[in-house]
Amino acid sequence: MKIKILITKKLIKKKTGMKKLILILFCLFLPTVFLLAQSTGIKGRLADTAEHKNLQNSVIALLNKNDSTLVNFTRAAKDGAFELKTTDNTQNYLLMITHPYFADFIDSVKVVKGEISNLGIIHLFSKIKMLEEVVVKGNRAIYLKGDTTVFTADSFKVAEGANVEELLRKLPGFQVDRSGKITAQGQDVKKVLVDGEEFFGSDPGIATKNLRADVVHEVQVYDRKSDQATFTGIDDGVRDRTVNLKLKEDKKKGYFGKIEAGGGIRDMTKTSDDKGAGRYYGAAMINSFKGKRKLAAYGISSNTGWLNLDWQDSQKFGGEEGGGMGIVVMGDGMGGNTTNGIPTNYNAGLHYNTKFGTDNNNSVNAGYKFTRIDAPGTTKTFSKNFTPDSSWTMNSITDNFNSSQKHSANFTFESKLDSMNTIKLTTSGNLNFTKSNSDFYAENINDKNYNLINKNSRKSNNDVNQSAYNANLLWMHKFKKEFRTFSVNTSFNNSKSNSDGLLYSKIDFFKNNAVDSTNIIDQRNLIDYENNSFNTRIAYTEPLMKDVYMEINYGFNYNKRINNREILAKSPTGYDKRIDSLSNDYEFNDLANSPGLSFRYTKKKINFSFGGNAAFTNYEQLNKTLNTIRDYSFTNYYPRASFNYTIKPMETIRFNYNGNSSAPSLDQLQPIKVNTDPLNIYIGNPALKPSFSHGFDLSYGSWKMFSERFIMVGINGGFTQNSFATLNIIKEAVRTTQTVNTNGVNNFNFYMWYSRKLKKANIDLGISPNINFNSFVDFIADNKGNSLKNNTKNSGYYIRFNIGRDVEKKYRISLSPNFGYNIAEASVNKIANAKYWSTGFDFSGTIYLPKNFEIKNNVFGQFRQKDKRFPADNNFIFWNMDVQKRMAKDQFIIKFTANDILNQKNGYSRNFGSSSFTETYNSVLRRHFLLGFIWNFNKMNNGNTSATNGK
């Protein structure tokens, strides 16, 4: 038997001067071999050479000789004896014997098949302990981080060269609608950030449409809390669903971008609204990175509308039109179909953000955007109007042209002064120049005898210059005591508008089909408007006891508005005769003090809060022309309560209550006299009381990961006391509107969303029923001045299905049909009652062909039960198709697009009102074909031009 003592070099280096040598004894036995039954293994006995201590429980282990993996182990018996079995093979092992107070014994042993080799007596030596550091290393790929859902972009295959919007469509729980609006896990996405920073002022469309999917490393979805809540750590319930696109590190060294351009093939068919004008689009985008510094720029121009408008602009053109005076009881609009006009747009933007200072404590984010939109358009309406004792038809046509230019700039500076203090300065400003002119013609015809009631032709043009800027400073201070915080948020806003317009209006009033009287307005309107406001909010949070927090806050708002109207009538020398009855100079001062108190209890499964604010508001209306002052004082209350309970992980119940009292606006109390639309006149009601509305929301959500099953069920509703309702007084087809208080306004809505995956069939299924009831009140006065309360009840029953299948690299289809039944019943004007079926579908399908060809179809259809009152065909199918070919690893893409192949876009919408129903046709871009070319380019520093970094 020989004994070898080794000294570990590493240990000597590290722990010199100490008795920190480890003695590893290698003993080589020449074991005596005994033959024992069929078992294979070893046996022996441990002994303490010096002190003869008890060696019971010492570990005797056999390790594989080549990689020292553990094969088997046992503990020594009281007398130190052990026996250890192995597999039935002849093999060499390492024998390791350990005991807390003895040096490790490591030896090579040979086990012979069918034998229990007796190792005899093994002597152990006492030993030393040691300490080591643990090394943490490796890479990561994370899915759920707290309340953030993280998607690793590369895990979701999109066509190469696809943009982020395409990627988002791929992510479970995401929906991107036709206008580019994103819904994530059932909620609208309010912000899209790039690397945590606002990108061109957080406009979601710019990032999702212009960034390529393959530069994204992760898509993170979370509910962004208010800055104050993030700071105090006390949830104030304010959430904005936010998508953060984290870019790949290797894509952040150097630059990347794309250039896309295309041209249109004319559609010369007679039905085309655009008279066969040529179509084009072009876009360029570049992103450049250097360390923490990011610079991006884009330029876009098109007259196809569909490609390049960002969200804000597309909203502006997509149906926020209309409304006006008429109360639309039941909106029946069709989203994408109501775009007014065929805009040509020019957009450009520049974005810069960087971080500096120790630990990057300071950050700057700045941007500039330019937008110009020229939108010619034509709108036709046909409406039926009725009072209890008469009815008439109005037909109108408007030709308009709008051209607006907008410059906007934003700048944000955030600094962590120290661990206790943070400041954030946000400023933005914009300049707007709008030129518009419109040509309007309308005629009102009595339904009984088809006689003309009146005819109105109106021309107007306006030049409007607007400017606005605001500055917001937030200071947050943390105290040593956890959750005790103090913050002040102060903002200042200024906005100005100067408009100079000409209005010519001629109304002929008829009696027995002959002109009875004529009303002519020919005037120049000079309107100056300025608004200055100052708001501040101070909040203090204090932990009362474990899990219970209190917030005391105080808000102060001051608002000063100046409205100066100079109305000039035409005289032989020009527009120089001031019309005193319409010209005025008003100043409005609002002052509000609002103290508030709230409590919050947060525990793992329960989150409960209640509290409220009171607002003591004072309005002052100064008529500087007549030197009169009107004063109004209101007290508004805002009680709030919310309750969240987590039943199980990923299964939650939420309840929210919001009480809201709102004071009447000055326009409702005492509006400024305006005569721009002589057929619709608005008068004030100084006797208005504040209204109070109660809203509640109860919802249940559950998500099962493995079955990919999602359930969301909810009801929400509310009712309003002293609700503001309109009173329409109609005489000779001229409508005079006033706001009055009433009760009986309420709403109730039930919704559900169920979706799951059929694993075997690889089919996604979804179903979402939705039921809603609304009750509205308005008042109608007939020709004799009798006012009647009209209660309108609407109910709708809808169900939507979704079925989809996705076979990678082959095809992707999804179809979602929907069905609905609508009932509208009015207590007075039964003529407006309607009951009809509606049905529709949304289909999208992409086929991936060999040689990098790809065909994409989107079809959207809607069908409604015929209504005799609306002769127009209300059914339509939009069909868009894309064929594209990708080349040179997606560096180049050729794309052919056919939009509205069936040429069924007609800009048609219809509305039921309590005293009218209206059909509207807006001019829209219809069938057109485009051939486009995309060039994706990138240059990454360090020679990293490929995207193969990272797994």
Next chain:
Amino acid sequence: MENKILAMKKSIFLITLGLVSTFIHAQQFLKAGSIEYEVKVNVYRQNEGSEWFERFKERIDQFNTNYYNLEFGDNKALYKFSRKGSNKRTFSFGNEEDENVWFSDYKNNTFTKLLSLDGYTLISDDLKNINWKIHPEDQRVIAGFNCRLAQTILFDSVYVFAYYTDEINVSGGPMGLHGLPGMIMGVTIPRLYTSWIATGVKATAPDINTLKPPTKGKKKTMAEIQKAVGDLAKSWGSDNKNWIDQMLWQILL
């Protein structure tokens, strides 16, 4: 591969000693008792490079710390959440993890665990044999116990470093880790940015009757879970190995 990982000595943290609540004389060779583990997730490291995370960074600790308890006796062990490290706002994987319970019966080589997964899921199966590689020369003291390094690769690619002590005569450890000649007192899983270090050992034997498998939750076999994860992987397209794996590791541990 191993060398590469070792070379990536990006973050090194020293485990402090002296947190021993009860010092146990080693020669007792404990067979029953309880161990408290400090479970630390390095959230800074976990979120490194996320500029978005940088915003929160100031406000939270570098480590998300929680304490778990392992009660053992009768060759069985029950491992579950005991308390939070601080009431500071933390930043963690699903905060429901603290409802997970692991029961292991080392004698019969079986386990039952309750996971907060699709609601509550209960999994019972045989303890899988872990192929440990022993580094007998690499030793340190954890909670007063001398420990030795063992290392294994689980789930094909996940390095697990465990320090076990032969002074405790139960071959168990946190979660389902087991199979070493003694109790696992410290674990580091770099790819999960997490370490489990025993801070104290109590020699008081737990009531044997409390060492029972959890019963709450929907019963599923490991195979079913793995199949479900596999199906999920399929349904979410190819190439999604990354996060699916990550989740699997959490489940399988």
